[in-house]
Amino acid sequence: MYDNMAGSRLGQWLCLVVCILILLKAEGASIPITIVESAVSSGALCLDGSPPGYHFEKGSGSGIDNWLVHMEGGGWCENVESCVSRRDTFRGSSLKMEKTMGFSGILGSKQAANPDFYNWNRIKIRYCDGSSFTGDVEAVDPETKLYFRGGRVWQAVIDELLAKGMQNARNAILSGCSAGGLAAILHCDKFQSLLPATARVKCVSDAGYFIHGTDISGGSRIESFFGQVVKTHESVKNLPASCTSKMNPELCFFPQYVAQTMRTPLFIINSAYDSWQIKNILAPTAVDSKKEWKDCKLDLKKCSATQLQTVQDYRTQFLKAVNTGLGSSSTRGLWIDSCYAHCQSGSASTWLGDKSTEVGDTKMGKAVGDWFYDRSAFEKIDCPYPCNPTCVSVDSES
Numbered sequence: 001m002y003d004n005m006a007g008s009r010l011g012q013w014l015c016l017v018v019c020i021l022i023l024l025k026a027e028g029a030s031i032p033i034t035i036v037e038s039a040v041s042s043g044a045l046c047l048d049g050s051p052p053g054y055h056f057e058k059g060s061g062s063g064i065d066n067w068l069v070h071m072e073g074g075g076w077c078e079n080v081e082s083c084v085s086r087r088d089t090f091r092g093s094s095l096k097m098e099k100t101m102g103f104s105g106i107l108g109s110k111q112a113a114n115p116d117f118y119n120w121n122r123i124k125i126r127y128c129d130g131s132s133f134t135g136d137v138e139a140v141d142p143e144t145k146l147y148f149r150g151g152r153v154w155q156a157v158i159d160e161l162l163a164k165g166m167q168n169a170r171n172a173i174l175s176g177c178s179a180g181g182l183a184a185i186l187h188c189d190k191f192q193s194l195l196p197a198t199a200r201v202k203c204v205s206d207a208g209y210f211i212h213g214t215d216i217s218g219g220s221r222i223e224s225f226f227g228q229v230v231k232t233h234e235s236v237k238n239l240p241a242s243c244t245s246k247m248n249p250e251l252c253f254f255p256q257y258v259a260q261t262m263r264t265p266l267f268i269i270n271s272a273y274d275s276w277q278i279k280n281i282l283a284p285t286a287v288d289s290k291k292e293w294k295d296c297k298l299d300l301k302k303c304s305a306t307q308l309q310t311v312q313d314y315r316t317q318f319l320k321a322v323n324t325g326l327g328s329s330s331t332r333g334l335w336i337d338s339c340y341a342h343c344q345s346g347s348a349s350t351w352l353g354d355k356s357t358e359v360g361d362t363k364m365g366k367a368v369g370d371w372f373y374d375r376s377a378f379e380k381i382d383c384p385y386p387c388n389p390t391c392v393s394v395d396s397e398s
Helices: 002-026 080-087 150-163 179-186 188-193 221-233 249-253 255-261 275-282 294-298 305-326 364-372
Strands: 031-035 053-057 066-071 121-125 171-177 200-206 266-271 333-337 379-381
Touching (some): 066 150, 121 150, 171 188, 179 188, 200 364, 221 249, 266 305, 305 333, 333 364
16 A cells, blocks of 8 residues: 555656646757857857857747847956956856756747747857857967957858858847847847848847946946957957948947947847846946945935936936937837846846836837837836836846
């Protein structure tokens, strides 16, 4: 009798495990990584020399010929030292990346939570080069064994996706968050050029509109930082020629200059008080020697009246940079909120959840869908902080 009871319990337990696994798979929580083995021959390698990877959930039904390619964020490395420090992590090596990943938000597979894109072919390109997929240095230092090949990595992944059916796309989006959101802007026109002329192709940048801003010292530390990234990775050859032919090429790492000459429709999801930008462009630690901004950067509620005014002035800088870049283009889309957040499209709770942030009474998932399918234009800029009661705390993928 004991054996029968034990066997019954084991059977119930196994059934429960199987049910959980099926549920996880149905919700896209275990999408395996695909390693681009062909990248080795073309030298399209991560910082450590390993081949790049991506996660791919195939489309179905009406979405079978639609493609959403989303690029992971994760900052940048601006010199050999900082690139070495990330070389042997998941930010620099596919060997260190998790083997499975869940999709949600803009990549989500539930119709109710992502009605416009849930059944598309959805891809997340892993980020392992530290240059927003722009670097291309042929030589490899025998001491550091660093590969600066982000541009080749991007092309190798896109080539593989084209061969898997993206070459026949009817609708396509190139998107990304943070450093991946910047990459979505930098590679947008090139992405469009690789797809059928009949396809509807647009780009979506989430928290990727990093501005050429002035910091609290009156300088622009971000300009020198991005300049070092471009120099270290030799990124200029992979930045849009429509920009580099008109100005200092290193400035073409800033969206406000690239967007001016873009041909492909672009949608910007961003906070006017982007938490990464406040911490690293407005008040970087290097120019805050007395650490007066330490508490304020962690929580805007802890800012002094003077500091909060400086933060409000940064919003003015940000909005000016958006208007300078996108101008009055009829194809642009804007969803600019006033939340202290960074990367907001990757979570179901912020994309189109019951309590998701709203701008102009509209959640970002609906705004992007309406804009993509030309159901209605969307250009909304939130009122100044702290006016929006729907804000959801998000601070990830710097």
